[in-house]
Amino acid sequence: MTTLTRRAGARRAPMGRFASDLRSLLALALPIVAGLVCSALMGLVDSAVVAPLGHAALAAVSITASVMLVFIATLYGLMNATGVLAAQAFGAGDAAGVSSQRRAGWRLAMGAGLLAAALMGAAWPLLPVLGQPQDVLAAMPGYWAWSAATLVPLAVLFACKQLFDAIDRPGCALAVLAAAVPLNAAFSGWFVHGGLGLPALGLAGAGLGSFMANAAAAAGMALLAHKRADLRHWLHTPAPWRDAWRRQRTEGTPMGVQYLFETGANAVAGLMVGAFGAVALAANQITMSVTMALYMVPLGIASAAGLRIAQAVGAGERSACWPLARAALVVATAWMGTAGAALALCGSSVARAFSADDAVIATTAALCVAVALMQVADGVQSVSLGALRGLLDSRWPTRVSLACCWGLALPAAWALAHPLALGPAGVWWGFGIGLAVAAAALTLRLYQVTRGAAGASTVHPLEQVGRLTPADPVIE
Numbered sequence: 001m002t003t004l005t006r007r008a009g010a011r012r013a014p015m016g017r018f019a020s021d022l023r024s025l026l027a028l029a030l031p032i033v034a035g036l037v038c039s040a041l042m043g044l045v046d047s048a049v050v051a052p053l054g055h056a057a058l059a060a061v062s063i064t065a066s067v068m069l070v071f072i073a074t075l076y077g078l079m080n081a082t083g084v085l086a087a088q089a090f091g092a093g094d095a096a097g098v099s100s101q102r103r104a105g106w107r108l109a110m111g112a113g114l115l116a117a118a119l120m121g122a123a124w125p126l127l128p129v130l131g132q133p134q135d136v137l138a139a140m141p142g143y144w145a146w147s148a149a150t151l152v153p154l155a156v157l158f159a160c161k162q163l164f165d166a167i168d169r170p171g172c173a174l175a176v177l178a179a180a181v182p183l184n185a186a187f188s189g190w191f192v193h194g195g196l197g198l199p200a201l202g203l204a205g206a207g208l209g210s211f212m213a214n215a216a217a218a219a220g221m222a223l224l225a226h227k228r229a230d231l232r233h234w235l236h237t238p239a240p241w242r243d244a245w246r247r248q249r250t251e252g253t254p255m256g257v258q259y260l261f262e263t264g265a266n267a268v269a270g271l272m273v274g275a276f277g278a279v280a281l282a283a284n285q286i287t288m289s290v291t292m293a294l295y296m297v298p299l300g301i302a303s304a305a306g307l308r309i310a311q312a313v314g315a316g317e318r319s320a321c322w323p324l325a326r327a328a329l330v331v332a333t334a335w336m337g338t339a340g341a342a343l344a345l346c347g348s349s350v351a352r353a354f355s356a357d358d359a360v361i362a363t364t365a366a367l368c369v370a371v372a373l374m375q376v377a378d379g380v381q382s383v384s385l386g387a388l389r390g391l392l393d394s395r396w397p398t399r400v401s402l403a404c405c406w407g408l409a410l411p412a413a414w415a416l417a418h419p420l421a422l423g424p425a426g427v428w429w430g431f432g433i434g435l436a437v438a439a440a441a442l443t444l445r446l447y448q449v450t451r452g453a454a455g456a457s458t459v460h461p462l463e464q465v466g467r468l469t470p471a472d473p474v475i476e
Contacts, residue, residue, distance in 0.1 A: 021320075021327040025304050027249025029331075031170035033300030035161065038177035040296070042213070046206045049188045053139075057203045061139040064147050067123065070263050071116040075155045077259030078112055079105065080306070080389055081252030083162030087307045087390070089166045091314025096239040098167060101248070102225070103241035105159040108248050113155030120148035146211050153215040160221035164309055167234045177221045184213035185440065251392055258385065258398040265405035265431075269413055272427045273367075276417075280424040283363035286354045291371055296340045298332040298379035302386025309390030309450075325387040329380060329443070336379035344372035351457050363424060372423040374432030377439040384442035393449055394432035400441050409434020 043065060050057040082105035089097030124144055127137060164173040190198065191205030201208065225235045272286040307330035312320040343350070347368030351361040388397050413430030416422045424430060 001099040002290055008358065010335065017323055018327060018330075019269070021323050022331070023213050023233040024434060025301070025324065025327050025331070027306060028165065028170055028307060029169065029300045029304035031174045032165060033304050034297045035170070035174045035177045036300055038174070038181055039182045040293070044189055046210060049185070049209075051190050051202055051475035056135045056139050060137045060143055060203060063127070063146055064140065066412060068147055068151070068265070070260065071120055071151055071156060073259040074110075074256045075112055075151065075262040076256075077114055078252040078256035078304075079109060079155065079162050080211035080255045081248045082108065082159050083166045083303075083307055083394075084310045084390055084392060085249065086163050086166035087310035087315035090234065090310035092316075094314075095237045096259050098122065098163075098239040098350050100239035100241050100244040101166075102235045103239065104248050105163060107241065107245055108252070110160035113152035114424040116151040116155065117148045120151060121145065122166055125324050135189060142201070143207040146204060146207025150207070150211045150214050150252070150333040153211070153218040156218040157221065160178065160218060160225065163225070163235060164221070164231075164284045165303065166310070167231075169231060172224055172228070172231065174366045175222065176217050176224065179220070180213050183216060184210055187212050216413045221236055223284065240290065251394065254394040254398045255389055256403045261398070261401045261405050265410055265434075268410055269427050270304075270432050272410075272413055272417060273424045276286065279296040279357070279359045279363055282360050283351070283367055284424065286360070286364050287367040287371060289354075290343070290350055290368075291375075292299050293381075294336070294375070295341075295378065297335045299381045301328050301332050301335075301379075302383045303326070304356065304386075304442075306386040306388075306390035309387055310392075318450070321387075321391065322447065325383075325446055325450055328383045328387060332379035333376055336375040340372040340375035343368040343375070347372075366423075366425040367428060370428035370432070374428065374435050377432060381435055381439035381442050384439065384446045387446050388442065388449070391449060393445075396445065397442055400438055400445075404441070405433040408437060424467060475476065 041235065046061050046065075047058065050061055056281060069110060079415060082101055085103040086098050086105070089095075089101060124141075127140075128134075161173040161177075186209075188206045190196070190210030191201045191209045193205075194200030221414075225231045270284060270288070274281045304457065305325060308324050309321045312318065312324065317366070347365035348361055351364035355364070385397055385401075409431045411430075412433045413427040416426035416430040418426075420426060
C-alpha cells in the first residue's frame, strides 16, 4: 500500500483529504472491477462456444445461468464476511488474525459451495414442472450437473479473492482471473467439439470446461497464497480457525441473504417484463446486458469501500470511515449519473447494435429511459451497502433490502406496468422507486453510523496500514 501512505500526524485540508481517499479507493477498486469483468467474460465464453450447437443449447445455457446466478450471488455475499474480517485484521497489522480468517474462509467456502451445488442439483426435477421446453431440457442434464458442481470452486475462488483484496493484493487475484478466461475458452472448445483423442461432448462439455477452468483458478490462487512470501506472511501464519469460522458464518449469512433478496427481486422483475411477450423479453435482455456491464464499476467501488473501511476499523480509526464512504459515493454517483444520461439519450443506438427489429429497438429505447433514471439510486445503494458491510452492519440493511425490493419495488413495478398501463418500461420505473428509497435509507444509516462512531485520532488508518510490510510485527 505504498501508494496510500500519507505523512503521519498531518491534518489534511478537506480537498486534499478527499483526493487522498479517492486515490486509495481507486487503487483497490480498479483491479476489483477488472476482476469482475473477467468473471463476466467467463460466462460469455459458454454462450460463444455452444452457439454453433443451435438455439436449444443456447436456451439451456440461458436457463442454467439464470438459476445459477441466484446461488452465485448468495455465495458472493456470504464470502464478503471473509474479506471484511481479514481486512480488519490487516488494518491492525495482525498477521495471525488474517491467517485465521483465511483458514476459516476456505472451510466456509467449501461447505457453502457443496451445499449450493447439492441444492442446485436437487432443483433439476422442478424444471419440467415450471414449463421449460422439452427440447431444451433434453440437452441440459450434463451441462446442469457440471454447472452445479462449478459452484464449489467458485465459492473457494470468492474466498481467495476476498482475502487477496483485503490485504491489498488485488493484482494477484486479477492475474489469476485473467488467465482463467482463455483457459475456460480452450477447455470448453475442446470438450464441446472434441479433438486430440477426446470425443465431442456437446453442451455437457461446456459445463465441464467451466468447472475445470474455475477449479484451476481456485487452485492457482491457493498455490499463490502459499508460494509468494508476502502473501504467505499474511495468509499462512499458524493460527486457530474455529472461532473465526463461527464469526464468518454469523456475519456472512445476512450478507448472503441480502444478495439473495436483490437477485431474486431482479429475476421476478424480468419475469414481469417477459409477460409482455417475446419483443419485450428481447429488449429487456439487451437493456440488462448493457446495464450489468455498467454496474461492474459501482459493484467494484462498493467492495473496495467496504474493505478500506474495514481496514480503518481494524486500525482503530473510525473517524476515517465517513470520508472514505463519501469518496466512494461521489465516484459511484458520477459514474452512474453519466451512464444514466448516456442510456437515456442513446437507447435507440444501443438497441441497433444488437437488433435490426424496429419493435425491439423501440421497446429497448423505452426501457433504457426507465432504467437510466434509477442508475444513480442503484449505484448509491450498492456503495452504501458495501460500506456498511465494512462496518459489519448487515442485519438492518438486509431488512431494508427485503422491504424495498419485495415490499415496494415489485408491487410498484406491477402497478405501473399493468393498472397504469406503462407496459414493460413501467416495470423498471416501479423498481426504480424501491431502489431510490433504499438508497436514501442506506445512505442515511451509513452517515449516522460512521459519523456517530467517529473517533478523534488525527492519523488516518491508511497511513498506518500503508507502512505495514511482511516484516512488521503484530500490533497489539
